[in-house]
Amino acid sequence: MKQHELTLLLSLIWALTLLYGEMFAYWLPPLFTCSWPHLLRSSSSSTVQTDSGDYQVDYVKVAVIADPQLMDKTSLHLPPKSLALELAEFYTDLNMRRSFFTSVLPFKPEVILFLGDYFDGGPYLSDEEWKESFSRFRHIFGLNAQGKYTDMQVYYIPGNHDIGYEILHSLKPEVIQRYEEIFGIRNYKLMIGKVDFIAIDAQTLDGHPHKHLTSQTWDFVKNISAGDVIHPRVLLTHIPLFRRDNTYCGPSRSSSIINQRIQHTGNSNAGDIMYQDYVFEESSKHLLETIKPKFILSGHDHDQCTITxxxxxxxxxxxxxGTISWQQGNLYPSFMLLSVYNSTLPTASIPEETLLTQICYLPMQAHIYIWYTVLFVLTLLATLFWPTSGTSLWHQFCTFFGHCKQLMASIFSRSETKDKDEDANYEYEMMWEADGSMHLVKKPLNAPTVNSNDRSLGERGNVVMRSAARKNTAQEADLSVNVDMASAARMPPRTGKSKTTIIIQRLIRALRMVTVIAAVNVPLYMMLLFKDWIDK
Known part of the structure; x- marks a missing residue:
């Protein structure tokens, strides 16, 4: 393969790699790997039988997104406004924006639920930094200035990275205020289809009962639990409910199980809560017995977990x-498609499967960047060490095709050659019969006989001839050696290229090839970047 052919091949490989990693990979969920769960069911299971006949079941399409957790100055302990932090924020934001616009929105959800943790260091950001982070959040998920959509309903619940735990609520009460100004109240009830969704502020559940925020949340739980439960209920909580250590989370989980960790101020459990992984056991039991949910949606863990x-x-x-971000410790970011029952039946009965779920996995962005790095190294090695005197790829193809043609011709002509060889060893003699008819008789050829005297004479002659030939050959060899030595003495010594010259030539060739590859693919990469970054 010659230099220009290698350059063309590498340019093509890079172009296909960039197209897949920056665009095609995000098309896979809506086109091939994911679908609304109610559409995956058979037509017979999508109908409900009643006394008055069969009725088609209708569903509201809900997309559930958890833990985008936008990176900021608290994420990587990098200086604010530094180039490294800006690049990390840009590529993380770009990945989530692509995921949302290319993988989530093509499903055309009617409702979007965010399960908290919109910022990474939300409680520790200044008001100006908070507004800047919210502006990025709106840009990533295509929201208007009020954090809403014009054609979809959107609902939020708070996360610990948005408002913090109990200790921050007393130290920074403004954190709660600015959250509610942007995202709305923290505890509320809504109806989607024929199902009630109960959203609670899980960060305040396990605080001291006499504190305002904790008592406010439990008062809300008490109020909505009064009376009979008419519709099935779904509990929305950022922090998962209590589970035993090492509880199996199902086959969809890719990371190790996280057990309960609780941190209090001071050295006793009487201090304010600084961190927790799960709602306390007593609080979880109380929620289950008062709200009576059939289904619970939570985040915080950054990975899938399904328990009963x-x-x-x-x-x-x-x-x-699981988290939608590839920078939050999960190599397999995801979102959920939730089909919510929305049919009115004559008997007012509700089928058992009022909620259907489907986890949709997004591109493994870390693996894509690893492949970029590997391909870059392979490109450098190929441009530096590929042979300079390679033959043309087209010439190699023609040669290979010629060999194949000769092989096929030899196979088909083998039988004909065999017949000809057999006929060459025989002769045909005409035989006449008494009645005047003639026919051919096949006879083997007679091998020539050699007389013993002739053989001995020939052998003696060969001895003489070999002796003479050996003598002449020795004389010619001596003469040729003398001539070669004389000519070698007259020729100047050949000087090869120095290693430095070869290295410089290789580097120049590699630089030239890399420049061509970059000239083709860098504009393509920039186009793919800003195609998804610019507001549509």
């Missing part, structure tokens, strides 16, 4: 949704 809680009112399934 038991209460005196029956089982409740909890789905912890």
């Amino acid at each position: 809680h038991q209460s005196k009112f029956g089982p409740a399934t909890e789905h912890t949704v």
